Amino acid sequence: MLRIEDLNKKYPTGDEALKDVKLEVPKGQVMALIGPSGAGKSTLIRCVNRLVEPTKGKVFLGDLELTELSRWKLRQARRRMGMIFQEYALVERLTVMENVLSGRLGYVGFWRSWFRRFPGEDVREAYRLLDRVGLMEMADKRADELSGGQRQRVGICRALIQNPDLLLVDEPTASLDPKTSRQIMRLINELCDERSLAAIINIHDVLLAQMFSKRIVGLEQGSIVYDGPPEDLTPEVLTRIYGEENWEATIGKVEEENEEEDSTISKAAS
Amino acid sequence: MPKIDRSSGLSWRKHTTKKELTIWLYWLIGLSIVTYAWNLISEKTIWFFVQDAGTQAIDIGSRMVPPKLSYMDKLWQPVWDTINIATIGTIIALIIAVPVAFAAAKNTTPHPLIRTIALFIIVSSRSVNSLIWALILVFICGPGIFAGTIAIGLRSIGFCAKLLYEAIEEIDHNQVEAIQATGASRAQQMLYGIVPQVLPTFAGVGVYRWDINIRESTILGLVGAGGIGLQLNGSINTLAWTQVSMILLVILGTVIISEWISAKVRHAII
Numbered sequence: 298m299l300r301i302e303d304l305n306k307k308y309p310t311g312d313e314a315l316k317d318v319k320l321e322v323p324k325g326q327v328m329a330l331i332g333p334s335g336a337g338k339s340t341l342i343r344c345v346n347r348l349v350e351p352t353k354g355k356v357f358l359g360d361l362e363l364t365e366l367s368r369w370k371l372r373q374a375r376r377r378m379g380m381i382f383q384e385y386a387l388v389e390r391l392t393v394m395e396n397v398l399s400g401r402l403g404y405v406g407f408w409r410s411w412f413r414r415f416p417g418e419d420v421r422e423a424y425r426l427l428d429r430v431g432l433m434e435m436a437d438k439r440a441d442e443l444s445g446g447q448r449q450r451v452g453i454c455r456a457l458i459q460n461p462d463l464l465l466v467d468e469p470t471a472s473l474d475p476k477t478s479r480q481i482m483r484l485i486n487e488l489c490d491e492r493s494l495a496a497i498i499n500i501h502d503v504l505l506a507q508m509f510s511k512r513i514v515g516l517e518q519g520s521i522v523y524d525g526p527p528e529d530l531t532p533e534v535l536t537r538i539y540g541e542e543n544w545e546a547t548i549g550k551v552e553e554e555n556e557e558e559d560s561t562i563s564k565a566a567s
Numbered sequence: 568m569p570k571i572d573r574s575s576g577l578s579w580r581k582h583t584t585k586k587e588l589t590i591w592l593y594w595l596i597g598l599s600i601v602t603y604a605w606n607l608i609s610e611k612t613i614w615f616f617v618q619d620a621g622t623q624a625i626d627i628g629s630r631m632v633p634p635k636l637s638y639m640d641k642l643w644q645p646v647w648d649t650i651n652i653a654t655i656g657t658i659i660a661l662i663i664a665v666p667v668a669f670a671a672a673k674n675t676t677p678h679p680l681i682r683t684i685a686l687f688i689i690v691s692s693r694s695v696n697s698l699i700w701a702l703i704l705v706f707i708c709g710p711g712i713f714a715g716t717i718a719i720g721l722r723s724i725g726f727c728a729k730l731l732y733e734a735i736e737e738i739d740h741n742q743v744e745a746i747q748a749t750g751a752s753r754a755q756q757m758l759y760g761i762v763p764q765v766l767p768t769f770a771g772v773g774v775y776r777w778d779i780n781i782r783e784s785t786i787l788g789l790v791g792a793g794g795i796g797l798q799l800n801g802s803i804n805t806l807a808w809t810q811v812s813m814i815l816l817v818i819l820g821t822v823i824i825s826e827w828i829s830a831k832v833r834h835a836i837i
């Protein structure tokens with residue numbers, strides 16, 4: 298689905314954020330990207346949808362080479378990539394519904410978006426998604442009236458209504474409490490399963506990464522230093538990624554998943 | 568530099584002797600300028616007239632009471648004109664200020680050169696007082712409401728555009744990026760990412776400027792640009808002091824009402 302070849306990014310400030318990164322994510326795979334602050338995780342996923350322009354290298358989405366697209370073609374390609382942000386990045390002064398529908402902006406014209414005249418099918422899909430994440434009654438609330446967990450679920454709806462092939466998720470839980478974090482991670486996982494989406498999830502919480510994904514990639518100073526299953530994250534590997542520390546307490550038993558189901562979040566799509 | 572004089576025990580002085588002397592020198596220069604300026608004013612003033620200013624004020628004051636209430640019949644139209652000048656002038660200014668502001672803001676300008684032009688428009692509009700604009704416009708398009716309205720408009724463009732472009736520069740960029748990531752066009756990014764964030768400022772600046780313009784438009788009549796100032800000028804020239812006091816009362820009332828409205832509106836927005 299996604300193929301990254303020898304990706305390099307050097308910021309004008311001189312920071313070499315990515316060095317020859319090679320990565321392939323097949324269809325339907327949820328991949329967790331871990332690494333210390335400043336390792337280049339955000340840069341990596343931003344180079345995929347070119348919110349940040351890579352300095353060198355190629356990125357393919359399916360057969361489409363994203364890195365050579367013109368502005369106009371890039372806009373069309375971005376519709377196939379949903380993005381979820383750490384601080385939710387909802388438009389605070391718009392309603393929940395407007396925020397969700399803004400995920401369709403790539404498909405509707407300027408005047409339609411000006412007058413908020415989205416196609417009926419888009420609106421129905423928006424309601425379906427809001428219902429799916431348990432925010433049906435919140436549709437007409439303003440985004441800044443919601444709690445962090447609720448906002449992130451709106452952010453997820455906005456990404457999914459694009460009907461993407463790939464999700465780019467930048468630290469979805471960094472501003473949330475542990476329980477909400479798990480709920481959000483579980484939700485993203487379920488939704489990816491339902492739609493067989495590929496996803497890259499940047500995450501700081503190693504335990505959460507182990508719980509929710511089958512593949513973990515470790516990035517350190519712009520280079521991939523680990524790529525494998527969560528079980529193989531040994532203290533030695535973590536030291537390679539993050540540096541020296543006592544890791545025994547951090548590494549979880551991968552089996553202890555699915556202990557308590559949250560009723561509103563995990564209810565099956567109806 | 569602080570200096571420690573050890574011979575007489577520990578003493579502390581904020582400034583060195585040299586610096587102290589400089590400070591005294593500056594004081595001396597400053598005082599000389601004030602004295603010189605005072606002499607200049609004194610020479611150009613006919614003190615004989617100033618001496619009886621008190622009695623004159625009391626004299627005019629006494630001639631002003633009671634205000635000529637019946638004159639109100641002739642004031643409704645000029646008051647209406649004044650309000651129209653302010654309102655239409657503000658609307659014109661806002662319509663022009665919006666594109667100027669987007670061109671002047673660092674994060675939305677299409678080109679640095681266009682930014683320079685926009686900033687130049689802002690500065691030139693702000694540096695000319697509306698009374699001077701009116702004076703020029705009365706020459707160009709003849710006396711009357713039209714000249715007044717355009718004068719108010721020209722003067723307000725800079726004010727509105729400046730406050731607006733500062734607000735545009737201070738928006739949360741993440742919200743715009745999130746919209747960009749959906750594949751939205753640049754126009755749509757503005758519509759969904761930027762406009763909602765600056766709309767409150769826009770409305771606030773609009774009513775604030777309208778409130779200022781009501782006050783400014785009351786004097787435009789002095790140079791023949793329409794509004795209640797015309798009556799004021801005429802009444803002063805004919806020494807009709809009871810009419811003058813009536814006009815001043817009406818202006819006071821109008822300003823109080825406009826301020827009340829603008830406070831209400833701004834309160835409602837925030």
Ligand SMILES: Nc1ncnc2c1ncn2[C@@H]1O[C@H](COP(=O)(O)OP(=O)(O)OP(=O)(O)O)[C@@H](O)[C@H]1O
Pocket residue numbers: 308309310312313314332333334335336337338339340341
């Ligand atoms: N806009 C930018 N301009 C210049 N340098 C940048 C910019 N963004 C990131 N960098 C640099 O690139 C490097 C990688 O940053 P990046 O944000 O990708 O790291 P990260 O792994 O996402 O970190 P975190 O976990 O803290 O989010 C850092 O050294 C950072 O200083």
Ligand SMILES: [Mg+2]
Pocket residue numbers: 338339340467
């Ligand atoms: Mg980051």
